[in-house]
Amino acid sequence: MDTLTIIALIVSSSLFAATPLIFTALGGVFSEKSGVVNIGLEGLMIIGAFTAIVFNLTFVDTFGDNTKWLALVAAMLAGGLLSLLHGVASIAFRADQVVSGVAINFLALGLSLFLVKLIYDKGQTDMIDSRFIKKDIPLLSDIPVIGDIFFSGIATPTIWAIIIAFASWFVLYKTPFGLRLRSVGEHPMAADTMGVNVGKTRYIAVFISGLLGGLGGAVYAQSISLDFSHATITGQGFMALAAMIFGKWHPLGAMGAAIFFGFAQSLSIVGSSIPFLDSVPAVYLLIAPYVLTILALAGFIGRADAPKASGTPYIKGNR
Amino acid sequence: MSKKWTVLAVPVISVLLGLLAGAIIMIVSGNNPAAGYMALWNGAFGDSFYTGETLRQMTPYIFAGLAVAFAFRTGLFNIGVEGQLLVGWLASVWVGLAFTDLPKVVHLPMAIAAGALAGALWGFIPGFLKARLRVHEVIVTIMMNYTALHVTNHFIRNVISDGSDATDAVNETASLRSPFLENLTDFSSLHNGIYLAVIAAILMWFMLEKTTLGYELRAVGYNQHASEYAGMNVNRNIILSMVISGAFAGIGGAMQGLGTFGNMFINSGFSGIGFDGIAVALLGGNTAIGVVLAALLFGALKVGSLNMPIESGVPNELVEIVIALIIFFVASSYMITWLLGRFKKKEAK
Numbered sequence: 175m176d177t178l179t180i181i182a183l184i185v186s187s188s189l190f191a192a193t194p195l196i197f198t199a200l201g202g203v204f205s206e207k208s209g210v211v212n213i214g215l216e217g218l219m220i221i222g223a224f225t226a227i228v229f230n231l232t233f234v235d236t237f238g239d240n241t242k243w244l245a246l247v248a249a250m251l252a253g254g255l256l257s258l259l260h261g262v263a264s265i266a267f268r269a270d271q272v273v274s275g276v277a278i279n280f281l282a283l284g285l286s287l288f289l290v291k292l293i294y295d296k297g298q299t300d301m302i303d304s305r306f307i308k309k310d311i312p313l314l315s316d317i318p319v320i321g322d323i324f325f326s327g328i329a330t331p332t333i334w335a336i337i338i339a340f341a342s343w344f345v346l347y348k349t350p351f352g353l354r355l356r357s358v359g360e361h362p363m364a365a366d367t368m369g370v371n372v373g374k375t376r377y378i379a380v381f382i383s384g385l386l387g388g389l390g391g392a393v394y395a396q397s398i399s400l401d402f403s404h405a406t407i408t409g410q411g412f413m414a415l416a417a418m419i420f421g422k423w424h425p426l427g428a429m430g431a432a433i434f435f436g437f438a439q440s441l442s443i444v445g446s447s448i449p450f451l452d453s454v455p456a457v458y459l460l461i462a463p464y465v466l467t468i469l470a471l472a473g474f475i476g477r478a479d480a481p482k483a484s485g486t487p488y489i490k491g492n493r
Numbered sequence: 494m495s496k497k498w499t500v501l502a503v504p505v506i507s508v509l510l511g512l513l514a515g516a517i518i519m520i521v522s523g524n525n526p527a528a529g530y531m532a533l534w535n536g537a538f539g540d541s542f543y544t545g546e547t548l549r550q551m552t553p554y555i556f557a558g559l560a561v562a563f564a565f566r567t568g569l570f571n572i573g574v575e576g577q578l579l580v581g582w583l584a585s586v587w588v589g590l591a592f593t594d595l596p597k598v599v600h601l602p603m604a605i606a607a608g609a610l611a612g613a614l615w616g617f618i619p620g621f622l623k624a625r626l627r628v629h630e631v632i633v634t635i636m637m638n639y640t641a642l643h644v645t646n647h648f649i650r651n652v653i654s655d656g657s658d659a660t661d662a663v664n665e666t667a668s669l670r671s672p673f674l675e676n677l678t679d680f681s682s683l684h685n686g687i688y689l690a691v692i693a694a695i696l697m698w699f700m701l702e703k704t705t706l707g708y709e710l711r712a713v714g715y716n717q718h719a720s721e722y723a724g725m726n727v728n729r730n731i732i733l734s735m736v737i738s739g740a741f742a743g744i745g746g747a748m749q750g751l752g753t754f755g756n757m758f759i760n761s762g763f764s765g766i767g768f769d770g771i772a773v774a775l776l777g778g779n780t781a782i783g784v785v786l787a788a789l790l791f792g793a794l795k796v797g798s799l800n801m802p803i804e805s806g807v808p809n810e811l812v813e814i815v816i817a818l819i820i821f822f823v824a825s826s827y828m829i830t831w832l833l834g835r836f837k838k839k840e841a842k
Contacts, residue, residue, distance in 0.1 A: 190526055213572075213631070259821075267825035272631055276771055277820040284813025291808035292522055409764040412635050464636040468618075471628045480629070482735055483593035 180324060184437070186308060186327035187444055190437025194219070194394035196335040197339060198414035199421065199428040200342050201386030205257075206244030206423055207346060208379030209359035209483040212355040213275030214260050215387050216411025217282030221256050222249035222391025224286035227402040228293065230302045246392050253388020254381050256282060262379035265373050268487040279411075287404055306331055306397040331393045338386075341428035346425060355379055358483035362488040372488045390414065416467040435463040503829050504776050504783070504796035507822035508790065515815040519807055528805040533812070536800025537793035543800075545678025548687050549753060551792035553578070555690035555744030558777060558784035559697050560612075560738045562628025564630075565779045566701060567734035573619060574635025574742040575767025576641030577612040577761070583645045584611035586750040586757040587653060589663030600666040604687075605747045610741015613736045615641060620735025624728035630735070633746025638763065646759050659758035669752035684752035691785070693741065698781035700737075710734050740766065769795075771819045791816065 198215050205212035212218075226249040228243075234241045256278060263274040286381045290299060306329045314325040346352035357365040366372050399406045417435055421427025442459035447487060514527035537547045557574050564571035571577075585608035592600055619633040653660050669684040677683075688824045701707035713730045721727050745766065750757050773791055777783025798812035822829065 211631075213635075263821060268527075269821075269824035271822065272572070273771070273775060273824040276572075276768065277817050277824060280768070280772075280813060280817035280820060284810050284817055288808050288810035288814060290519075291802075291810060368526060401703040405761060409639055412639065415632070416614050416636060423645065453653070455647065457643050460643040461640045464639045467636050468622070468628075468633055472622055472626050473628075 177466050178319065180252055182323050184324060184440060185323050185442060188433060188437040188442035189332045190308060190329060190397065190436070191329075191439045192433040193329065193332045193397070194336045195341060195384050195389040195412060195414045195417050195432035195435055196390075196429050197232075197331075197393060198303040198390030198411060199432050200339060200420035201253075201383035201390065202415055203342065203346070203381045203383075203421075203423055203425050203428050204355070204386065205383035206484050207359045207419065207481055208376045209218075209362060209481060209488070210261070210264050210357050210376055210380050211271040211275065212257075212260065212380070212383055213272050213415070214257070214278030214282075215275075215383070215414050216407065216409070216410075217252045217275075217279035218257055218384055218387025218398065219391030219394065219411045219414070220253060220279070220282040220286055220407045222253045222281075222388030223395035223399070224289070224402050225252040225388065225408050226392030226395045227299050227302060228289075228303055230396065234302070234304050237304075239304050242302075242306060245304075245396060246389060249388040249392030249395075250385040251388070253386075253391065253437040254384040257380050257384025257387065258377070260384075261377050264487060265376050265380070266488065271485055271487075283404070286402070290402060299401045301400050302396065304396075305400055306393065310456075327484070329397055331397065334391075339425050342425035356481070359483055362483050364488070366488070376488075387411070387414075401465045413463055416463055419480075420467050420470050434466075438462040499830055500778060501827045501834065502751045502833060504778065504787075504823060506829050507776065507826075508690040511815045511819035514809055514818050518811060518814060522807075524805065524807045529801055529807040530810070532801045532804035532807070533794070533797040535797070535804060537797030539800070540679065541677070542679035542681045543796065545674070545681025545683035547789070547792045547796045548678075549681060549683045549792075550796050551685040551788045552684075552690045552752070553745040553748050553766050554769060554773050554788035554791055555694060555785055556703050556748060558740050558773030558788050559693055559764050560741035560745065560780070561770045562736040562779040562781075563697060563741060564699070564726075564734055565774060566714050567710045567730060568717070569623070569731065569734055569738075570619075570631050571616065571619075571634055571735065571738050571742075571763050572631055573615065573739070573767070574718045574745075574770045574772065575763045575765075576634070576638035577615040577739040577742035578746040578749070578764070578767050579638075579641045581608035581612035581746030582616045582750040582757055583648055583653075583746070584743070585667075585747035586660055587648075589667030589751055590653065590661060592666075593664055595666055597666045598663070601669070601751070604667040605744060606664070606745030608742040608743040608750070610743065612746065616735040616737075616739020616742070617732065618698050620732040620739075623735070624731040625750065633667050636702055638767070642760060642763065645757070645763055649757055649759055653757075660756045662755045663751055667751055669748065669756060670755065682753055684748075686748040686752040689744070690746070693744065694781045694785050697741070697784075701781075706733075722819035742770075743771075769816070772816055772823075775823045777821060 186334040226245040229245040229248040261268040264271040279327040314323045417431040420431035519526040588604040588607040619630045622628040773787045777787035798809035801807045
């Protein structure tokens with residue numbers, strides 16, 4: 175293989191693997207920026223993946239190849255609903271948000287596997303037909319070199335992921351709503367004094383994180399795993415959480431980190447066909463995202479600080 | 494209602510609500526909840542074999558629960574039990590395989606100690622980062638879990654075995670298997686680890702409630718600044734708490750490696766015991782006796798659930814949902830205490 179082909183292959187498979195992580199990590203950014211820790215991202219991805227696959231299998235005869243897009247919408251709603259449960263626990267009932275997130279993960283896995291058994295009478299679903307595939311983008315992929323590297327073999331959700339990342343940055347940093355959301359996460363009492371409804375803002379943020387988490391899971395299921403079983407989502411949600419932290423709770427940072435993790439993941443898969451990487455044991459590439467996150471937190475790669483009020487329920491009148 | 498009663502009421506009500514929700518799900522999905530729960534009971538305590546299996550499942554749950562609870566009492570949330578358990582499992586099996594001519598009284602404790610040491614090391618890293626650099630332990634321990642998963646798989650495939658998916662069985666001198674307990678329970682996989690688990694629970698109670706070290710650890714958990722002001726070394730206590738917690742988890746892994754399975758194999762995902770340990774600790778109110786009781790409940794639920802599809806046609810994943818809801822209700826204890834308060838007010842009128 176010549177260098178250009180190798181680079182094109184790595185870029186294309188990195189972005190492919192990164193896409194679900196970008197969506198989910200952005201979901202994490204919304205939730206945590208408002209002061210609600212969301213360990214439940216994994217569960218939201220599970221419920222999204224499950225909903226998308228079941229929707230896809232059920233309606234593929236009715237909607238044909240548009241099914242995958244409608245399945246994304248269904249998965250977003252399912253993720254949003256589940257995240258509201260996390261919202262109720264951590265905002266209204268003042269639950270420990272980490273514990274509630276753990277419960278969400280358990281619940282999503284138990285519920286989806288229970289329903290798979292109930293609907294299909296077996297442990298995993300069939301493969302779906304309507305799926306997202308890598309395509310060459312018309313016109314742009316004809317540009318010499320750049321077109322081959324960046325615009326060939328790209329799935330449509332990847333483009334959406336990048337657009338939504340920029341949109342999230344705009345919403346969070348350039349709109350009044352974003353300012354309120356961030357203020358609620360940094361200093362809820364000050365925000366409350368200024369007339370911001372802390373509870374409502376947090377509910378909206380958690381709901382958005384559910385929509386994006388469900389979307390991430392659905393994209394993963396419909397582009398990478400193509401079916402649903404207990405092993406479909408195993409840690410992608412936590413990797414998205416890592417991407418969010420590695421990206422310092424910033425939408426574009428989270429996107430960058432997700433792409434980097436996708437890069438590490440794809441290296442561990444395509445690495446064996448690349449000359450100097452085939453001698454590196456896969457384990458180093460497999461643990462790279464996690465070790466790098468720890469190093470980032472420890473301050474070796476610039477300090478990463480969580481929003482100040484992240485993890486604490488807001489109780490009116492408490493100082 | 495006095496505070497003591499509320500402490501007891503929250504977990505009991507949570508379990509009842511969880512089971513009630515499970516019953517509703519069974520009704521909605523067209524099953525008979527009475528038959529479902531009967532099958533669950535039979536599968537957990539129906540005869541001596543099932544009781545043995547329940548007690549065997551309870552063993553690692555006690556260790557995982559103690560690990561989470563111990564850290565919790567110092568104000569730390571150790572989500573990393575899963576990873577600490579995996580490295581402890583690996584280390585104990587490795588030692589169990591490496592020596593062939595040691596007497597059992599030396600070899601077995603050595604293998605268990607290796608598990609404890611590996612788990613302690615895996616707990617030391619987040620503890621150190623928390624104490625020295627104020628890095629949040631939750632995120633670090635999650636990342637350590639995945640690192641442990643991949644690293645142990647790598648060791649099993651490339652270091653301990655020759656490219657195979659499982660290690661050989663550990664030598665007899667390092668095995669926890671007990672012919673006596675197996676005979677007693679109709680050849681279930683119950684092993685001597687259950688004794689160790691009970692001893693560990695007593696040890697944790699003693700350490701936390703009756704020693705200066707335990708007092709300091711709890712003080713740090715209540716109020717770091719006050720402890721610091723009182724002259725305690727907060728950083729040292731944080732690290733120590735994570736190390737001891739990790740050691741408990743590591744021994745839990747040794748129970749799997751030397752007892753239940755007798756070897757270690759490639760894990761594609763987590764065993765779930767570490768995460769269930771969070772539920773066990775929370776339900777048990779982070780006390781030693783509570784952890785033992787909660788571990789019994791979760792052991793029974795897990796083992797009993799396997800009988801549900803056979804006897805009543807209910808998918809065994811129902812139990813996962815019930816467990817999730819129990820955690821959810823315990824976490825939302827504010828809601829339960831608030832409701833209890835409302836009832837009390839009404840009675841007073």
